[in-house]
Amino acid sequence: MNEKLSFACDYAKGAHPDILQRIIQTNMMKTAGYGLDEISESARNRIRKACECESAAVEFLTGGTQTNAVMIDALLRSYQGVIAAETGHISVHEAGAIEANGHKVLTVPHQYGKISAGDVERYLDNYYNDANHEHMVMPGMVYLSHPSEYGTLYSKAELQAFREVCDRFGIYLYVDGARLAYALACPENDVRLKDLAELCDAFYIGGTKCGALFGEAVVVPEPKKIPHLFTIIKQHGALLAKGRLLGIQFDELFRNDLYMQIGGPAIKAAADIKKALREKGYRLCFGSPTNQIFVVMENEALKILGEKVEYSFWEKYDDNHTVIRLATDWGTTESETIALINIL
């Protein structure tokens, strides 16, 4: 249906073949609903094992905005807000889903999509030093995305610094892992699932953009921090009747470490494309080691590119140039990459 090369986003295809196969195999099985089935339980256990956190609660939801909205509402008290990058997905592109549950998104400046523990600490110090802070929204957690919306990565040391700030102020740390597989497959990344389980109060392992048809797996290392999470999910309209569909997908993603490797082709393709772009004299906007590439294009050249390649408009650069985003994914093939490079 679409004959152009597609580098517009990382959710344009269906599922990894292994996942599809498992859905086919299990189709006529009759199981309990709402994720209470055995496959979902198996998936939970595999995720617990991959996180080296046997006691974690694991729940499956259908999408990223939904997961953020549910988990932020689950972790915060009704009067608290969440600190996030001004470019964070929850700050900009969730149509106010966080505020719809009554929570203000408290923004701090970003650098290429990342925020710093120092800036967050300053924000919190300023808040508590302000004589009127009881008239202001109390920060109750920090939201990070890893990789960030700009494809950049936090280091383990940076996450540890966030953990220390959060501990100092008694607030939660939550990581949005919508594209986590692309971090895990990236040589520059030193943050493993085990680290997230140790450092975060909750995080989610993205499926939708990482090989699943849909679905995100929430991990709560210390379940007592969120009692009644099942009911909270239901209250938000986020409980899937045939919950096993999520279980099946994550059971496959965590069978034989598939999730650790599934991002590999995307990282390889992105590296090849970035190398080609540099060689051809294009300007990359900033270093972004995962599956998203941000490049400055001359407007006339972009028009020609657009006839053969689907890309995302990112922002205007100047009157003659535009920043575009090219995204690879788990299913990007070498021939697609070569075809793109030849066009560039």
Added chain:
Amino acid sequence: MNEKLSFACDYAKGAHPDILQRIIQTNMMKTAGYGLDEISESARNRIRKACECESAAVEFLTGGTQTNAVMIDALLRSYQGVIAAETGHISVHEAGAIEANGHKVLTVPHQYGKISAGDVERYLDNYYNDANHEHMVMPGMVYLSHPSEYGTLYSKAELQAFREVCDRFGIYLYVDGARLAYALACPENDVRLKDLAELCDAFYIGGTKCGALFGEAVVVPEPKKIPHLFTIIKQHGALLAKGRLLGIQFDELFRNDLYMQIGGPAIKAAADIKKALREKGYRLCFGSPTNQIFVVMENEALKILGEKVEYSFWEKYDDNHTVIRLATDWGTTESETIALINIL
């Protein structure tokens, strides 16, 4: 995994084979996200045609509670409530999803899951006649489920009576069609999709319980009644990134009128089981013409049944008897039905 006969619910299996086949075929297609793809558009057009309502807005969501929460919030003003049966799904089994958006569920008495236009009219008359009604929640819509949670059906004449009451008071009529396919396949039913499109301000065509892996199709016959529905869906965390998955399923469900027939096996099986139950001297609680059967069981007999058959506990009848629910579905086979009858 489950060797008992399964009559516990109508969402225990995966998808109708045609749907599964289409998911397989389209898996590696690259399409636009969020339901903006061509397959979703085709599905919308097929639904519009089936409803004989070319101008309708059609949106796809993932589950019933989510759909009710989104649509009720979309139709009501922030200070309005929704009138429903005290047994309505939104009244009891959605964990407060309606209230989470600020709307009170205003209950009226039911008879076997159904409410009457007369009772609703009395409720509204009482409201407007009450000198203090401006201190009370203003009713803004009526919620019906067809079939009801008790498997019973509204007649077209009954729906017309609701429409008249709603028009008299200037409020909306919304129908939850989670199990709509079982109504459409039922000889006793005289409510067609076209009637719903003519009588309702919005309704949804259930997929999850009617042959899809998951998904519900919302129909808004006059789209101008809900501007910005896309954003509202996103705000509720209900926008599926790979929206085509919903489009694919409904495109199949509405190809060659599959949705009109898919409930047939369930209705046939339920009729056979009810006949057998009557012949064997069981007491059916009330007439329920669709795919749910409510039967009084002697507790000792129930224990034996439970060893071979999965059923749902409905309610205690007396110290020695229990009401159970048996549910058939689109995939119930004749051999399963015979096996069940032989056990009864």
Added chain:
Amino acid sequence: MNEKLSFACDYAKGAHPDILQRIIQTNMMKTAGYGLDEISESARNRIRKACECESAAVEFLTGGTQTNAVMIDALLRSYQGVIAAETGHISVHEAGAIEANGHKVLTVPHQYGKISAGDVERYLDNYYNDANHEHMVMPGMVYLSHPSEYGTLYSKAELQAFREVCDRFGIYLYVDGARLAYALACPENDVRLKDLAELCDAFYIGGTKCGALFGEAVVVPEPKKIPHLFTIIKQHGALLAKGRLLGIQFDELFRNDLYMQIGGPAIKAAADIKKALREKGYRLCFGSPTNQIFVVMENEALKILGEKVEYSFWEKYDDNHTVIRLATDWGTTESETIALINIL
């Protein structure tokens, strides 16, 4: 402006003269805002002393619906609901203020405005015994009004029974004391402020209907149960800039035990009126020992009464009779009472 005898409600007049005098005296004082002034602190201490609970948090709000909305939201988690009488103020006459904060009001049947600990226990047992209870709204507290909306009173023993049920299920007990002064002045009442402080997780001492211009005093015996209450109040738009106005009124109400006695004239007047009604052959609907009288009137007689007396319509009794409510208040004079009796 109003020459009829006024028995329509207990908030038709301004303030008790002592309160008005104190407002006049303090008018040009310059104090800190938001209740951080010395008079508010004095009022808090007097209330703590009257409750024999030195460690209680005491906050002042402006009205009853506001206080209920703030406190219920402060005590509940976002997914919890509140159990109340189906006739409770929060159930009927607060325009959905509780639901506006996302909390469902879970109703139990009443008897003359009161609910029973036994019914609440049954409700909770049924909830936890229901296999689907995680799909239902989790009850997080019990709401009582003392006196009730029907003027009836709970006994201390009844409150203790509620406390036991709440403790058994780990939920909160909250008492709405909008008309508490009329209970405290009533011979039939055995519930003292000290008892409320011992038995409730939070309660409020009504000012608006009990001699103040406006204002309610919230008491939280164990403040750690509601951290950041100040911010919660602000978030709900319920923080009065010149908070001292509330402090001044409650400082007067709790100076020399005024609050314990202020309801006296209302109770005396109501007793006289009830005696006269009985002697004249009227039918009282039920025993209501406080300042509200519910009496069945013949419709023709009511028309004549209405020319000289303001009353509240309560409900239709039959085609020829109506139930009306007569309310006395802290300022009802003996001459008003005699005048009313002469008219009856």
Added chain:
Amino acid sequence: MNEKLSFACDYAKGAHPDILQRIIQTNMMKTAGYGLDEISESARNRIRKACECESAAVEFLTGGTQTNAVMIDALLRSYQGVIAAETGHISVHEAGAIEANGHKVLTVPHQYGKISAGDVERYLDNYYNDANHEHMVMPGMVYLSHPSEYGTLYSKAELQAFREVCDRFGIYLYVDGARLAYALACPENDVRLKDLAELCDAFYIGGTKCGALFGEAVVVPEPKKIPHLFTIIKQHGALLAKGRLLGIQFDELFRNDLYMQIGGPAIKAAADIKKALREKGYRLCFGSPTNQIFVVMENEALKILGEKVEYSFWEKYDDNHTVIRLATDWGTTESETIALINIL
């Protein structure tokens, strides 16, 4: 109680003597509740007349945050946000009251507390030009404060420019007039009540900071824009039982044009203080023509000042200097002003 000179805020005293006198006179009157009394109706009519807008709806609320929260929720649809200065009261100092109702505050940069119609237009153009704008919060109104939180004033021409932008995009314009009396008494101001009624969809006339004990008067020039405002107010816990208290205060404030003049002493005092500050070589931070003065103080000098004068800390200027705010009010006397000047 407080022997220091008080220039910390404009809500430290009680009410203007005329208002207090009227409260005393009317104290034992018996009137209808909830603002349905004759005095409130008289106040409404006087405000309509002062605004030269006979058809306006006028409602009385108790405080500024409450009024903003109610009116923004009343005007917006559930998925819309409000554009405001990043320094706006609703952005910073209302503890998330706007988000508590589900609405995001969308901030634009300020200059001395003011935003520009041009910046708002750019924000809206960017929003509608963004391919993903349906994933973002839809702006539904513009919030201005006049005077601003920095004491600065919009000109009538500036308000007209906002009106044009709002009309172009079909969104509302709302003005927070918490300190409106100080604008009306200010020679630099050319915005009259009539202009606000012509240019705004809703605005409020501040009482709390302008001579009332408490209270704000909301004006909705075209009432049909907000049906059921009474119920909305009740739903937000913002309906005062003895509503006449608000009516009484505004009836006095709008008798003989008191409200037009009541800010006069504050403006005179502020002008005298600013003149003295300049003469004594202090640096004023920016021109602020109303009752708030922002001045840079040397830290050592500030310590000495603080022994005799109450002021507000505004922000750190540098290591040796601090910006403070001095606020005059309707009751500031010439002797207080002289005393302050002598200390400076």
